[in-house]
Amino acid sequence: MEKLIELIFKNKEEGYWDFKKVHSVGIHKIANYPATMVPDMQYELIKIIAEYDGNIKNVLDPFHGSGVTLVESKTLGIQPYGIDINPLAHLITKVKLEGLNKKYLKSSLRRMEYEIFSRDIDYKKHHFNNINKWFREDIIRDLSKLKQIIQNEKVANIRRYYWVCLINIIKKYSNTRTTTFKLHMKLAEDISKIENKVFEDFIEAIHRNHKYLSQYSKENKYELKLGDSVELLKTYDKEKFDLICTSPPYGDNATTVTYGQYSMLPIYWIDYKDMDITTSNLKLVENYSSLDSFSMGGRKKWDTLLDSKVLSEFLDTIIDAKKSKVINFFMDYENSLKELVRILKKDKYMVITLGNRRVDNKKVPMVEFSKEFLVSKGFKIIADLQREIPMKRMPKKVSRVKDKSVHSMNQEHILIAKK
Numbered sequence: 472m473e474k475l476i477e478l479i480f481k482n483k484e485e486g487y488w489d490f491k492k493v494h495s496v497g498i499h500k501i502a503n504y505p506a507t508m509v510p511d512m513q514y515e516l517i518k519i520i521a522e523y524d525g526n527i528k529n530v531l532d533p534f535h536g537s538g539v540t541l542v543e544s545k546t547l548g549i550q551p552y553g554i555d556i557n558p559l560a561h562l563i564t565k566v567k568l569e570g571l572n573k574k575y576l577k578s579s580l581r582r583m584e585y586e587i588f589s590r591d592i593d594y595k596k597h598h599f600n601n602i603n604k605w606f607r608e609d610i611i612r613d614l615s616k617l618k619q620i621i622q623n624e625k626v627a628n629i630r631r632y633y634w635v636c637l638i639n640i641i642k643k644y645s646n647t648r649t650t651t652f653k654l655h656m657k658l659a660e661d662i663s664k665i666e667n668k669v670f671e672d673f674i675e676a677i678h679r680n681h682k683y684l685s686q687y688s689k690e691n692k693y694e695l696k697l698g699d700s701v702e703l704l705k706t707y708d709k710e711k712f713d714l715i716c717t718s719p720p721y722g723d724n725a726t727t728v729t730y731g732q733y734s735m736l737p738i739y740w741i742d743y744k745d746m747d748i749t750t751s752n753l754k755l756v757e758n759y760s761s762l763d764s765f766s767m768g769g770r771k772k773w774d775t776l777l778d779s780k781v782l783s784e785f786l787d788t789i790i791d792a793k794k795s796k797v798i799n800f801f802m803d804y805e806n807s808l809k810e811l812v813r814i815l816k817k818d819k820y821m822v823i824t825l826g827n828r829r830v831d832n833k834k835v836p837m838v839e840f841s842k843e844f845l846v847s848k849g850f851k852i853i854a855d856l857q858r859e860i861p862m863k864r865m866p867k868k869v870s871r872v873k874d875k876s877v878h879s880m881n882q883e884h885i886l887i888a889k890k
């Protein structure tokens with residue numbers, strides 16, 4: 472047996488890698504994002520691989536989400552590199568990695584509190600498409616004031632920190648339901664019941680979250696790119712990375728997790744320049760569905776068909792109407808894998824966390840597809856760890872046995888392959 476696998480399971484009781492009782496702590500709680508990974512698990516896994524390998528200086532996560540893998544890697548002294556197409560994920564991860572200029576923070580916090588309750592602050596009522604559908608008038612007024620006060624902050628890393636603190640508040644006080652990642656209106660009755668504590672909540676958040684962040688320093692080396700991995704991965708040199716560790720989307724966003732739709736309300740409040748949105752990538756946030764359609768599998772980009780036995784066998788089992796979406800997704804996925812294979816150093820590891828998803832009630836073979844592809848490129852599959860995870864934010868299935876409620880469970884695979 473490969474020595475690395477022995478280390479992964481050494482002295483671990485059964486179910487250890489399920490990390491069932493551990494929930495995201497500290498730094499990872501400063502802003503919510505869908506489908507985040509378990510920080511302790513990522514930390515432990517990367518630590519074992521890094522110690523075993525003995526020479527891992529950098530790591531790439533090409534779909535970094537809220538940055539769990541990158542932040543945990545940084546804690547282990549590994550230089551983080553990441554890509555995500557979602558400007559909100561980009562901002563959250565940047566703030567976690569860059570840290571805060573704590574010398575200026577104290578006086579800035581005092582100014583914030585003063586200005587929030589001051590009557591003399593000039594601000595413009597903010598506007599974007601459908602703002603009145605998604606926010607009550609008094610909430611728009613108060614968030615507009617906060618937006619202006621945050622924009623008054625001159626130190627960029629402190630300003631970005633304030634925006635991140637505002638994300639959960641924007642979601643909480645919006646008219647969208649919290650039970651789904653999609654934008655879905657609450658009942659009028661529930662909207663009228665929202666108690667406006669926008670200012671109080673924001674002040675509480677900016678005082679609470681900074682202790683989880685490290686001191687800002689120019690020496691703090693990390694590199695984040697905002698955009699489509701399928702394209703941006705081409706910009707890295709061959710064999711640049713010592714480790715690739717990621718959790719790609721499991722299907723096109725529209726039919727799986729709508730990361731884009733989930734993020735649009737905060738994105739429309741936050742200053743674009745602080746999320747690195749410029750004229751060249753403005754199209755990502757053009758409307759409420761653009762981000763999802765630019766994400767993996769969101770649109771048709773390729774003409775050639777994939778040469779995959781696993782995929783063609785799967786396609787034979789589903790109805791024609793559902794095939795093109797699956798093909799679009801796998802083409803994007805394969806093209807990003809191709810680049811990942813190119814930019815990983817020889818003898819180094821690729822760790823991919825993959826979930827199960829069903830189309831036409833058939834299990835999409837993402838794990839088998841990934842294995843087939845990597846093996847065809849000369850990789851050795853070292854491990855396929857399977858862990859049980861609760862399906863997040865899914866309605867509880869009520870079992871008929873004795874009226875007991877049970878959470879539906881799902882399996883997640885952690886594929887470890889060596890180049």
Ligand SMILES: C[S@@+](CC[C@H](N)C(=O)[O-])C[C@H]1O[C@@H](n2cnc3c(N)ncnc32)[C@H](O)[C@@H]1O
Binds near residue numbers: 554717767
């Ligand atoms: C499974 S999530 C990552 C979760 C992350 N590991 C975490 O713990 O938060 C997948 C991410 O892929 C991003 N994504 C989807 N399509 C992309 C693309 N074409 N290029 C870059 N990122 C993309 C989404 O925005 C989302 O943040």
